[in-house]
Amino acid sequence: MKTIYFDNNATTKVAEEVLKEMKPFFCDLYGNPSSMHTFGGQISRKIRNAREQVANLLSCDPAEIIFTSCGTESDNAAIKGTLAAAPKKRKVITTRVEHPAVLSVCRDLENHGYTVIELGVDKKGNLDLDQLEEQIDDDTALVTIMYANNETGVIFPVEKIAELVKSKGTIFHTDAVQAVGKIPLNLSKSNIDLLSLSGHKLHAPKGVGALYVRKGTRLHPFMVGGHQEAGKRAGTENVPGIVGLGKACQLAAKNIKEENERVKYLRDKLENAILRKCPDCILNGDKKNRLPNTANISFKYIEGEAILLMLDKYGICASSGSACTSGSLEPSHVLRAMGVPFTAAHGSIRFSLSRYNTEKEVDYTIEKMPQIVKKLRKLSPFVEKG
Numbered sequence: 001m002k003t004i005y006f007d008n009n010a011t012t013k014v015a016e017e018v019l020k021e022m023k024p025f026f027c028d029l030y031g032n033p034s035s036m037h038t039f040g041g042q043i044s045r046k047i048r049n050a051r052e053q054v055a056n057l058l059s060c061d062p063a064e065i066i067f068t069s070c071g072t073e074s075d076n077a078a079i080k081g082t083l084a085a086a087p088k089k090r091k092v093i094t095t096r097v098e099h100p101a102v103l104s105v106c107r108d109l110e111n112h113g114y115t116v117i118e119l120g121v122d123k124k125g126n127l128d129l130d131q132l133e134e135q136i137d138d139d140t141a142l143v144t145i146m147y148a149n150n151e152t153g154v155i156f157p158v159e160k161i162a163e164l165v166k167s168k169g170t171i172f173h174t175d176a177v178q179a180v181g182k183i184p185l186n187l188s189k190s191n192i193d194l195l196s197l198s199g200h201k202l203h204a205p206k207g208v209g210a211l212y213v214r215k216g217t218r219l220h221p222f223m224v225g226g227h228q229e230a231g232k233r234a235g236t237e238n239v240p241g242i243v244g245l246g247k248a249c250q251l252a253a254k255n256i257k258e259e260n261e262r263v264k265y266l267r268d269k270l271e272n273a274i275l276r277k278c279p280d281c282i283l284n285g286d287k288k289n290r291l292p293n294t295a296n297i298s299f300k301y302i303e304g305e306a307i308l309l310m311l312d313k314y315g316i317c318a319s320s321g322s323a324c325t326s327g328s329l330e331p332s333h334v335l336r337a338m339g340v341p342f343t344a345a346h347g348s349i350r351f352s353l354s355r356y357n358t359e360k361e362v363d364y365t366i367e368k369m370p371q372i373v374k375k376l377r378k379l380s381p382f383v384e385k386g
């Protein structure tokens with residue numbers, strides 16, 4: 001059975017072109033880019049090239065890109081590094097719907113005497129910018145707000161937020177792990193100070209990420225050791241990963257508009273058919289203002305986990321809005337923050353597509369979903385049987 005992969009917000013397939021570009025850096029070009037010899041020197045040129053490719057996708061200066069090991073590291077480096085550079089300021093503003101890579105860091109800061117404000121969202125997952133403005137004061141060291149939500153795909157007005165934060169003289173970081181490679185970004189015209197991205201969300205391998213640090217932004221290094229990455233991130237570089245990330249950014253930059261339209265067409269076809277054919281379903285998030293690849297749907301009266309297991313039987317991979325932690329099923333903090341009722345949050349499924357999905361896969365899933373929902377509703381204790 002062929003796998004149909006609709007879980008691209010969790011991770012993506014490494015593009016063939018990316019793998020090809022990476023291969024020589026394992027057994028042939030394996031030198032250390034910090035070495036003085038020519039063998040090492042040619043590797044540092046490849047890293048420079050990859051830095052240019054990433055910068056080109058974001059329209060920024062290559063010197064503003066620091067390679068890291070993942071999105072989580074980039075988020076940690078941005079938040080902790082900013083606070084360490086401004087130790088007198090003790091307030092951080094974020095949102096309730098961030099990924100744990102940001103939210104857990106912020107919540108931990110509360111244990112270290114920081115005041116952390118978590119802004120709420122409305123039913124569609126959108127922020128109230130007036131509330132944000134009210135909260136920024138002289139004690140605020142950092143505002144960290146994600147670009148696009150990993151569960152619903154909802155896109156925050158990050159450029160507007162960056163402008164607002166700058167007007168108050170505060171630093172702004174955005175976790176753009178789900179946005180980079182999916183929607184066009186242009187940092188040359190932006191007031192964003194720090195931006196995190198992760199390779200494995202855009203068809204590069206796992207274990208590589210990057211942090212954009214706008215020129216002049218004060219940031220204390222999060223990893224200390226050697227002089228790699230201009231002293232901003234110590235540790236011998238993951239050369240194949242960095243080369244792969246560069247290539248993935250080049251591929252994304254080349255096709256982003258066309259891919260967007262194609263992926264959006266497939267996502268809309270899948271989503272509209274499910275909402276039409278399966279009764280008692282609701283779309284979570286803002287239908288208009290979201291990533292082109294993400295659909296988050298709640299199926300009333302059934303558990304998301306049960307749907308996932310049945311989809312899995314047909315070779316279809318998706319993900320659910322609840323995570324099984326310590327034996328209890330916790331509904332998604334994102335959906336709960338949006339006011340989605342407990343039971344509907346439990347019955348939510350996220351389909352996230354990529355450029356490698358086909359219409360045939362979408363049609364197959366459209367055929368299977370109503371059967372799955374009908375079958376599970378028959379077993380549900382919450383549905384009245386006629």
Ligand code: PLP
Nearest residue numbers: 070071072099101150177178198
């Ligand atoms: N931020 C967001 C919005 C994410 O979706 C993820 C991963 O799912 C991360 C951060 C963490 O990225 P990584 O898996 O590269 O650590």
